[in-house]
Every structure is written in C-alpha cells, then in structure tokens.
Amino acid sequence: MQLQLRALGVLAMWPQWRRWQAALWYAPHWWLWTISGLAWLWIGVAEASASGLLGPAWIDPALLSLCRSMSRDRSAWDALGAPAGPWLGAWLLMVPAMMFPLVTEPVRIVAFASPWRRRHRAMAAFLGGYTLVWLAFGVVTLLAGRVATFVLQALALPGSGAVADALAAAAGFALAAAWAWTPMRRRALAGCHRTRAVGTTGWRADLDCMHFGTLVGWACVRSCGAAMAALAMAGHGAVAMAALAGLLGMERYRLRRGSRAVGYAMAFAAAAMLMQTGARAVLSMA
Amino acid sequence: MTVRQRQDVLRLATWDSTLLWYAKAVAAMRQRPATDPTSWNYQAAMHGFNAQLAAWQGIGPLPPAGDRAEYWNQCQHGSWYFLPWHRMYLAYFEQIVATAIADLGGPADWALPFWNYSDTSHPDARALPAAFAATGTPFSPNSNPLHMPGRVLGSPGHATMPARDVGLGALAQASYVADVHGGSPGFGGPRTAFSHAGGQHGALEHQPHDLVHVDVAGVMADPRTAALDPIFWLHHANIDRLWEVWLRATPSHTNPTDTPWLNLTFQFHAKGGVPAALKASQVLDTTKVLSGYTYEGLPSVAAHAPAPVSPALAAAASAPVPMTPSTPPELLAATSQPQVLGSTSHTVQLAIEAARGPLSARLRGVEALAAASAGPPPADAFLNFENITGTGVPPVFDVYLNLPPGADPAAHEELYAGPLPLFGVASASEADDRHSGSGMHYVLQITELLDTLRKRPDWQDRQLQVTLVPRSALDADASVTVGRVSLYAKEAPRRR
Numbered sequence A: 001m002q003l004q005l006r007a008l009g010v011l012a013m014w015p016q017w018r019r020w021q022a023a024l025w026y027a028p029h030w031w032l033w034t035i036s037g038l039a040w041l042w043i044g045v046a047e048a049s050a051s052g053l054l055g056p057a058w059i060d061p062a063l064l065s066l067c068r069s070m071s072r073d074r075s076a077w078d079a080l081g082a083p084a085g086p087w088l089g090a091w092l093l094m095v096p097a098m099m100f101p102l103v104t105e106p107v108r109i110v111a112f113a114s115p116w117r118r119r120h121r122a123m124a125a126f127l128g129g130y131t132l133v134w135l136a137f138g139v140v141t142l143l144a145g146r147v148a149t150f151v152l153q154a155l156a157l158p159g160s161g162a163v164a165d166a167l168a169a170a171a172g173f174a175l176a177a178a179w180a181w182t183p184m185r186r187r188a189l190a191g192c193h194r195t196r197a198v199g200t201t202g203w204r205a206d207l208d209c210m211h212f213g214t215l216v217g218w219a220c221v222r223s224c225g226a227a228m229a230a231l232a233m234a235g236h237g238a239v240a241m242a243a244l245a246g247l248l249g250m251e252r253y254r255l256r257r258g259s260r261a262v263g264y265a266m267a268f269a270a271a272a273m274l275m276q277t278g279a280r281a282v283l284s285m286a
Numbered sequence B: 001m002t003v004r005q006r007q008d009v010l011r012l013a014t015w016d017s018t019l020l021w022y023a024k025a026v027a028a029m030r031q032r033p034a035t036d037p038t039s040w041n042y043q044a045a046m047h048g049f050n051a052q053l054a055a056w057q058g059i060g061p062l063p064p065a066g067d068r069a070e071y072w073n074q075c076q077h078g079s080w081y082f083l084p085w086h087r088m089y090l091a092y093f094e095q096i097v098a099t100a101i102a103d104l105g106g107p108a109d110w111a112l113p114f115w116n117y118s119d120t121s122h123p124d125a126r127a128l129p130a131a132f133a134a135t136g137t138p139f140s141p142n143s144n145p146l147h148m149p150g151r152v153l154g155s156p157g158h159a160t161m162p163a164r165d166v167g168l169g170a171l172a173q174a175s176y177v178a179d180v181h182g183g184s185p186g187f188g189g190p191r192t193a194f195s196h197a198g199g200q201h202g203a204l205e206h207q208p209h210d211l212v213h214v215d216v217a218g219v220m221a222d223p224r225t226a227a228l229d230p231i232f233w234l235h236h237a238n239i240d241r242l243w244e245v246w247l248r249a250t251p252s253h254t255n256p257t258d259t260p261w262l263n264l265t266f267q268f269h270a271k272g273g274v275p276a277a278l279k280a281s282q283v284l285d286t287t288k289v290l291s292g293y294t295y296e297g298l299p300s301v302a303a304h305a306p307a308p309v310s311p312a313l314a315a316a317a318s319a320p321v322p323m324t325p326s327t328p329p330e331l332l333a334a335t336s337q338p339q340v341l342g343s344t345s346h347t348v349q350l351a352i353e354a355a356r357g358p359l360s361a362r363l364r365g366v367e368a369l370a371a372a373s374a375g376p377p378p379a380d381a382f383l384n385f386e387n388i389t390g391t392g393v394p395p396v397f398d399v400y401l402n403l404p405p406g407a408d409p410a411a412h413e414e415l416y417a418g419p420l421p422l423f424g425v426a427s428a429s430e431a432d433d434r435h436s437g438s439g440m441h442y443v444l445q446i447t448e449l450l451d452t453l454r455k456r457p458d459w460q461d462r463q464l465q466v467t468l469v470p471r472s473a474l475d476a477d478a479s480v481t482v483g484r485v486s487l488y489a490k491e492a493p494r495r496r
Helices: A002-013 A017-026 A030-050 A061-069 A076-081 A084-112 A116-154 A160-180 A183-191 A202-234 A238-253 A261-285 B017-031 B040-047 B065-071 B082-103 B203-216 B231-249 B259-263 B311-318 B358-363 B425-429 B447-454
Strands: B004-006 B265-269 B275-279 B293-295 B330-334 B339-341 B346-351 B379-391 B397-401 B416-420 B440-445 B463-470 B479-491
Touching: A030 A084, A030 A116, A030 A238, A084 A116, A084 A202, A084 A238, A116 A160, A116 A202, A160 A183, A160 A202, A160 A261, A183 A202, A202 A238, A202 A261, A238 A261, B017 B040, B017 B082, B040 B065, B040 B082, B065 B265, B082 B231, B082 B265, B082 B275, B203 B231, B203 B416, B330 B346, B339 B346, B339 B463, B346 B479, B358 B479, B379 B397, B379 B416, B379 B425, B379 B447, B397 B447, B416 B440, B463 B479
Parallel strands: B004 B293
Antiparallel strands: B265 B275, B330 B479, B339 B479, B346 B463, B379 B440, B379 B479, B397 B416, B397 B463
16 A cells, blocks of 8 residues: 555656646546557457467467457358357457547547546446447348348359359448448438437436437448448458548548548449459359 | 728728628629529528528529539538638638629729627627618619618617627637537637537637627528628628637637648639638638738737736746646536426526546645635636527527526626527537537636625525526527536636
C-alpha cells in the first residue's frame, strides 16, 4: 500500500502526468480503441497462422486451431460452408476491429452525457446495443450467403468451385456498389451522427444507452453493411479489411458529403472479381 | 479590382444607390429560372430547400436531381463550419449580384451591405431597414423587390426586435470551437464532420443569428426558406462581420488550425453559373476572398494594442505558470423524461448532484455549484437543452431560473437565463440525407446568474428550477419536445 501511494505520488510529480491525465479525461473512449487494436492483433495472428507464418512453436496449439478456424483468408464457399460458430466469431471480431473506431463520436457523447461515475458503464451499454445489431446482420449475411452458395452451385458453372467463388464475390461487391449510390445509404450516413438523450441512473439509463447503440448500429449497418457483407463473402483477409476500414473512416470523418468514394471502390472490387471469374473459367476449361 | 467595402445599411439613406441597385438586381434575378445557378431561387435553395413548403411552390422546373444533391441544401448549422460556409456563400452571392448590377448598367464595385442591429447608438437599429419595409421603390412605386410578405418584424406591435435578442455576449467566448458535450458552445460551434447532426449551436449562431431569423419571421424563420428573403443576406453579412470583430478583439481569439476545418471543400457557383469550390483556409482573410471585401467601421488588426498594466501585474504575467489542463464539463443534473412544451410556461426541477470526477478533486471539497460566501464561483455552469425536436415554426422560449410559482416573468428579468430560438427545429428533427433527426442542442452559460441566485436567501442547495416561457402561443402545426434538460459544471478558468 505504501509503495502504491508512493508510486501515485511519483506519477503526480511527473511533469507529463497531468497532460496524460487530462487526455484520459477527455478521451474516455480510450478502451474502445484498445479493444479495436486487440481485435486487429487477433486477426493478424489468425492470418499469419492460417498462412503458416505462425506455427505451434509461436502460439499455443489450441489457440492456433481457434485462430485458423476463424481465419477469413479462405474461399467464400469454404467459409460459408463451415460451422456457423467460427464464421460468426470471425464476423464479431470484425465489428470491434473495423467498426468501433467509426463510432468514437457517439461513444464519447454518451460518456459525457452520463454522470462521471457511470460513464464507462454507459459506453459499454451503448457498445452492447451496437454490437447486437451487427451480430443480427451477421446472421442474416450468413444465411444469405448459404442460399447464394446453393443457387450458384446448382447452376453447375464450369469449374464451379473456383468460378462460383469469384462470381459470388463479384456479385457481392456489385450489390454493395449499387447500394452505395442510393439515397437510402446517404440517409443512413447522416443517421450515423445521431444523438439521443439518455438517462442518468439505474437500468433505465442502461437501456437508454443500449437503445442509442442500436440506433447508431442500425444506421451503420445500412451504410456499411453491404460492403462488409461483400468482403465477408469474398473471404478476403486482413489487408482488404484494413483498406475498407480506412475508406469508411475517411468517408465518415474527412470526405465531403455525397462523396462516391465507397461506391467506386466497391465497383472496382466487383470488376476485379469479375476478371478473376473470367480468368478462372478460362483456366478451368484449359 | 478594388476590394469591396460592405457598408452599414443603417448609415445609408433609405434608397441609397447601394440599396436601389440591390433591389433592381433582386428583381432581375427573380426573373431567371430556378435551373439557372445565378437565379434568386437557385441561390436561396443552396441554403435550404423543401418542395413541400409554400414558399417554394410554383418556382417552375427544377435543376436535375444530381445538381440539387450537389449544390442545394448545403447550409452548415450546428457546426464549426457555420461561419466559413456562410462567408463563402455570401461571397459568391455578392459576386453574382454585382455582376447582375453591372449588366443593368450599375456600378462595378457594388458591395453587399450589412445590418448592424446591435448598434446601440442608432435608435432604429433593431427595426427592419426602411428599404426592406417599404412597399414601393423609386423605380417601381407599387412594388418593392426587397419587401417580403409574412415578416413579423415591422408589423403592428413588432416594430423592433427585443434588445436582448441582439446582444453580443457571444463576443466574450474565449474559444472558437465548442468544448466537449455539455460545456461551452464556443464562438463558432462544435467540431463536426460535413454530415453534421444539426446539433449544438455555437454562441454566435445561437445569439444573435438564430434570434434575428425568428424575430424577422416569415420565410426567415425557417432555414429551408430563409435565403428567399433579401434581408437574409444583410443579416449574414453582419454575422460575418461579427466573426471579424471577435477575431480582432484580442490576440487570443483565433480560428481553428485543424486540418479538417481548414481543408473541407464546399461547392458553389460563381458568376456566370460556373461551378466553383472553396475551403475555410481560403476565406480567412476577407480581403482575399474572391475579389476581396472589408467592412465599414471594422477596427484594423494593427489597431489592437494590449491594455496598459501595472508593473506588478506585468511581472506576474511574465512569470512561468505551470500548465494545468482544464477539467472536462461534468454532468451534475438532468431530467429523466422528455419535456413536451406547450403554449404556457413549463417548469422542470433539477436535483444537483455533487461532482465526482476531476472537478471534485480540483475544487478540493468545495461544492461546484453550492452557495459561495465570497469570491468568484469555483465552477462555470452550463444549462443544456438537448435533442430538441419539433414541427412547424414554434415561438422562442425564454428560460428563467428559480422563477417563483405564478410570477410574471417580465417582472423578474434578474432571473432570465437566455432564449431558445428553435430556428430550424423542424428540419433538424427530420431524418434525411442531411440530418440525423436528432434535433437541436442549445447551451446557456449561467455561471453569473447562478452566482447571483446562490447569494439570495431563498437559494436551496442542490435544487434548481428551470422555467421555459413561450413568447407566443404555438401554432396548430407546431410542437416542441426537449429531450433532456441538463446542468454541467466545469472548473472556472480563473482558478487555474
């Protein structure tokens, strides 16, 4: 105890401590970014383990197995045909990694709109509601993907495994591009900036914060969900995820209203997938 | 091209050539189709447009949907972009009007005048300038392009705006950018992205900007129609001028240096309808905005000199001061239910809690908002009205603190905290591609008033009554709901 108090005293005298302390006061959402960082770390480990860069010598075998099962770097059909648990686990990992940084502002608002003693609880309730919406969307995406798998494989395209893989990915990105240009998406983007009055005590305040999270989550799903679903169905890995996350962040915080950057990016991805479809079809016939 | 000088309309004769040519230009621009970017309707729609509103009926064919999405409904409100965007908007408008005037044979150096309604030395400052109230002009005795039906200001019983509505308390704001949620609104407004939520209004936007809009009324009372009124442009010229006044008041008043504020690009049309774009970094010096302009009577930057101080004070000021970061605003009280406002006064009770965060540690046991026997208050207090939603054009609500039950508010000016103009509440409440539908957010700094209340014998610690008094009855289609009334406290800067 004496040592702890002495340590606190030393900290208080550290010239920079007050600045760090103030930064924490004004950034109560620091742990949001920490969780996001940890999620990216997990994704990176999963990628490295699936590609063989990380083996049992580097990481616990049980953890390695779990990481590999949640790796996104696999074909869409393999992914969608896999047990739902790991797929949804990977999907939920995507939420803190890619989406939590995008909700920094409403999380911060809910913190400052709550009494000091419960600001972290308020943020947690918000994120709980927010994540719940994305989980529901993940379930819908998984089901839609399995239906798409069935339909495309039933068409018995030549070299159907690889070709249908690329075709499904192209279709997903094309849909995302089309959605990006709709007025509904623009409305959803505005909705991502909404606020809500929240209570200050008890479970009612928790529910208010959770409801706030679901409102923002629903707006986020409508604005970013199509692109996320396309990425998931394409089975692309961390690099593509990071690129999309960066693009969505730019759109949220830097680009002017009405920017078509996301639409163009999705269209480009669809075109790339179509070219891949064609190449695989040619190769399979050769 | 010489730099234009924007003149005070109060110092111009009723039909000075500046106003005469403005009227002619307005008439000419109104003749142009709404598809023409240099038309009156197109320019007004860039601020706000809603085809359902009566003011926009019958304007003829509209520009393509893509152009409307790109250029119309662009006004930045409840945002730190409020001031720079309106500066750009006015600059291009002035250029287009000046071109129209030159085409009509008028002077090439026409400049938009400003309406200094806060000028206490002018007896008619708060009345509508005569040229805008007249029903005829020297060139058309039976019609006046500057006259707009529906205005309340200038109608019987509304000769002038209330003096307190055009007060310049905003000029005392120390910072351009608002504090985090709950604290100071800042001079220019909160940090936002382009897709702003239409949320908290900065101090200057709150007062006098919003209040002048609703006091003039008519199309001015709604941001979706306001720019249709020729007086809109003189009003915003004054708001733009007050930005300069604030910057020149003291060297500590500075614009943001954040890249997002400086570099976000906004789209307009220049003379001839040519697409153009500007960003805030390009409009910081008015003499370099397009052909450049200045304001009549504005003190020059070099004219500002520090006030003389005593040697002891100068020595103290030059001594090294440890940097102690300020505590963030802390929520101390809030209502638990939305408050639906009607045509009669509405009172809410706030139970004030003790501060628990860093503010408590800073105050070292002194209650943030408790009675203080002597000295300045230990904390600044901010009364927030959050997520105000509504329909129609509701009246202004005046806020009083600890008003005795049944008392006439007019007899208790000492308890007056400030106004809620509610300018744009309807559009802020609608979720569309420009608004989140979260409503509006106003902040009243009540430090001084609370300090006065604390010294009264009837002050009750930890209890604050907030009474909202409408200036008139709500119209049948108007409604107002305040999502939350809350009280925040923040360590006062004078303590650090």
